[in-house]
Amino acid sequence: MNRDKLSCHDPEEEVLEMIWLIEEEGLEPTLEQIMAKNIHDAADMKMLERLVRGGFLRRDGEHFRFTESGRERGEIVIRRHRLAERLLVDVLSIRDMSFETTACRFEHVLTPEVTDHICTLLGHPRTCPHGKTIPPGPCCLRAEKSLETVVVRLSELGAGESGRITYISTADHHRLDRLSALGVFPGRLVRVHQSEPLFVIFLGETQLALEKEIVGEIFVIRNGRTDR
Ligand SMILES: [Zn+2]
Ligand SMILES: [Zn+2]
Numbered sequence: 001m002n003r004d005k006l007s008c009h010d011p012e013e014e015v016l017e018m019i020w021l022i023e024e025e026g027l028e029p030t031l032e033q034i035m036a037k038n039i040h041d042a043a044d045m046k047m048l049e050r051l052v053r054g055g056f057l058r059r060d061g062e063h064f065r066f067t068e069s070g071r072e073r074g075e076i077v078i079r080r081h082r083l084a085e086r087l088l089v090d091v092l093s094i095r096d097m098s099f100e101t102t103a104c105r106f107e108h109v110l111t112p113e114v115t116d117h118i119c120t121l122l123g124h125p126r127t128c129p130h131g132k133t134i135p136p137g138p139c140c141l142r143a144e145k146s147l148e149t150v151v152v153r154l155s156e157l158g159a160g161e162s163g164r165i166t167y168i169s170t171a172d173h174h175r176l177d178r179l180s181a182l183g184v185f186p187g188r189l190v191r192v193h194q195s196e197p198l199f200v201i202f203l204g205e206t207q208l209a210l211e212k213e214i215v216g217e218i219f220v221i222r223n224g225r226t227d228r
Contacts, residue, residue, distance in 0.1 A: 010108045014042030015051060016074040017081065019064060024132070030062045039104075076115075079135045081107040082128035083118050089129045090122060093171040099129075112137075121166050123151025123219070154190065154218040155199070162191040163220030170217045179218075182208060190220065 018037045022029040034043045048064060051057040056070030066074060084106040088099040110118070116139040119125070124140040127133060143150075151166055165188050170176055179185065183203050193200040193207065199215045201208050210218075 011042035011047055012051060012054075012056070013073070013077045013108060014039045015047055016056060016066075016070060017077050018043060019057070019066065019070075020074040020078050023066075028063045029065070031064070032062075034064065075135045076112070077107060079137060080110045080115050082132060082134040083115060083122065083125070084110065085128045085130070086122050086125050086134070087118050090125075090169050091167045093169055095171065121151075123166075123221075151219050151221055153216050154192075154201075154220050155195075155212070155215040157192045157195075157220065157222065159192050159194050162189060162223040164189050164223060165218060165220050167219050168217055169219060170214075175214065175217075179214070184208070184210075184218065189223070190218075 015034070018034055018039055019029045021037065022033050027033060031045070031048070034048070037043075048057065048059075051070065052059050052064075055067055056073060058065045058067050058070075081103055084103040085099060088094045088102055088106075094102070116137055119137055119139050120143070124136070124143050125134055126136075152163070154163065154165075157163055165184065165186050167186055168176060168179060168184070183206065184190070188203060191202040193202055198209045199212060201210060
């Protein structure tokens with residue numbers, strides 16, 4: 001077996017993930033299809049039998065189907081994986097293919113609490129960077145009821161509106177340093193003074209004019225209107 005002993009792969013979760021992906025393609029997972037995907041060589045007959053014994057899969061002739069608890073666990077793995085992808089691409093601006101492998105390692109170490117924090121930080125995204133559906137978690141259902149938690153680009157706020165910076169998405173590290181030197185960093189409350197012709201914000205008492213391009217890279221949780 002050529003499994004990387006140092007990585008934090010969880011072979012059971014990898015197999016549940018593969019079965020989820022096969023179902024997502026509209027197919028009924030067979031041993032052959034699972035072996036064709038075989039992420040990190042996690043799947044073999046022994047592993048599949050273990051998942052059947054553990055009550056996560058049901059064997060049905062040549063098909064392997066989720067039990068209810070298997071589907072629940074698979075959904076959690078998929079959700080973590082796709083949120084990890086979003087985090088790497090949106091917040092850390094990792095746009096090359098290395099985000100794929102990093103997301104893979106990431107997904108097994110995120111606790112449910114951290115997963116929901118990431119989801120909230122990202123504004124409860126519905127799709128991963130590949131356009132696949134992210135199964136909603138408890139945080140998403142809560143957020144649907146309160147519009148306050150919606151993350152938008154700063155450029156979408158109008159004059160008089162304010163928001164708290166959640167993250168800045170730029171591949172340009174110098175720009176990030178410059179912004180944080182100006183006091184523009186996650187956690188800060190910003191109020192839009194005007195959006196035309198220059199985008200001018202208030203950070204506390206400090207007034208700051210920002211380039212349009214930069215304004216589109218700053219993400220905030222909308223705070224509603226304030227009168228001052
Ligand atoms: Zn994806
Ligand atoms: Zn959420």
